[in-house]
Amino acid sequence: MxxxxxxxxxxxxxxxxxxxxxxxxxxxxxxxxxxxxxxxxxxxxxxxxxxxxxxxxxxxxxxxxxxxxxxxxxxxxxxxxxxxxxxxxxxxxxxxxxxxxxxxxEKIVSDSNNTLEQTIAAFNDIKDQIATQLVYFHARSPKTSSLSTGEVIVYTAVETNKGNGYSTTTGKFTAPVRGLYLFFMHTCTPTNKYTYLQILKEGSVLIASEYYAKATSTCSSSQAFVQLDAGETVWVQCSTSSHLYEGLPYRWTSFGGALIHN
Structure with missing residues (x-):
């Protein structure tokens, strides 16, 4: 174009x-x-x-x-x-x-139930682990009433021994678990006699007592708190030759303790 x-x-x-x-x-x-x-x-x-x-x-x-x-x-x-x-x-x-x-x-529900059960079981395990284990004992009636210097007192009659920490053979308590313990010794002294006792941990003195019964036989008590590792031992020992008395009901020369926190 x-x-x-x-x-x-x-x-x-x-x-x-x-x-x-x-x-x-x-x-x-x-x-x-x-x-x-x-x-x-x-x-x-x-x-x-x-x-x-x-x-x-x-x-x-x-x-x-x-x-x-x-x-x-x-x-x-x-x-x-x-x-x-x-x-x-x-x-x-x-x-x-x-x-x-x-x-x-159905699978989700089943898995959720299994998970919940496992969580509960784990919680119970942790709860058991953190719960304070029952450990306590009370022993009385010393094997002998006349003690020599440095002698370990062996209490022969065991009132209770939860955890099996106390030994009637050695007279010593061995901690089954680590924790804070409270120990006591109740000592009865005959008339006109002296008693010199100590609570020791692995040979170190925790507390000591000295008592003279002048007019009549008399009882006294001492207590001590101590942190123990599992396997450590505590016992009562005579620091100087002493005499012990045990007669009337419940007037016992005794040794005891308990785990109060771990």
Whole structure:
């Protein structure tokens, strides 16, 4: 269309430029007309070549557009296939979830119950570990009433011995567990006699007592707090030769103690 417009414009310009020449011969006129027609033919061929080149470019562009269109269609089809596959998988998954929902809930409940039971058991274990263990003893009636210096008093009658810490063989208490203990010794002294007793831990004096019964037999008591590790021992020992008395009910020369905190 552009080439045709150029051709018409060229013809119009040629006709418009035709000179008015009454004096020119017929031969000159025809020669000039022929020359103009040849120029017009060349111009026309040039326009045709340009049109062909443009047409070829348009065809190439159309071919590229067609190929791109086909590629886009292929991409759209692939996306549609992927969407359909995803929808089918989703439907299948939802069906599977629905089928397994009951069993899953049952498993969750079962697992939760097991976890709760394990937690309770662990709590009970910890509670047992932190609870103060019962350890206490009370022994009376010394093996002998006349004591020499440095002699360990062996109390032969055991009233109670929770934890089996006290030994009637050695007269010593051995701590079964680590903790804070309270010990006491109750000492009865005969008339006109002295008693010199000590409570010792691993040979170190915790507390000592000295008593003289002048008018009548008399009893006295001493207490001591001490921190013990498991396996450490505590006992009552005579620091200087002494005499002990035990007669009336409950007027006992005795040794006892208890774990009060661990």
């Amino acid at each position: 552009t080439g045709l417009l150029q051709l018409l414009l060229l013809v119009s310009m040629t006709v418009a430029s035709e000179p008015s020449c009454p004096a020119c011969s017929k031969y000159d006129y025809e020669e000039k007309v022929l020359e103009r027609m040849i120029r017009m033919e060349f111009a026309f061929e040039k326009v045709l070549k340009e049109n062909k080149a443009v047409s070829k470019t348009v065809e190439q562009d159309l071919m590229l557009i067609k190929e791109e269109n086909e590629r886009l269609h292929a991409t759209v089809d692939a996306l549609k296939d992927q969407q359909e596959q995803a929808e089918r998988k989703l439907v299948s998954l939802m069906e599977e979830v629905e089928r397994n929902q009951s069993s899953t809930l």
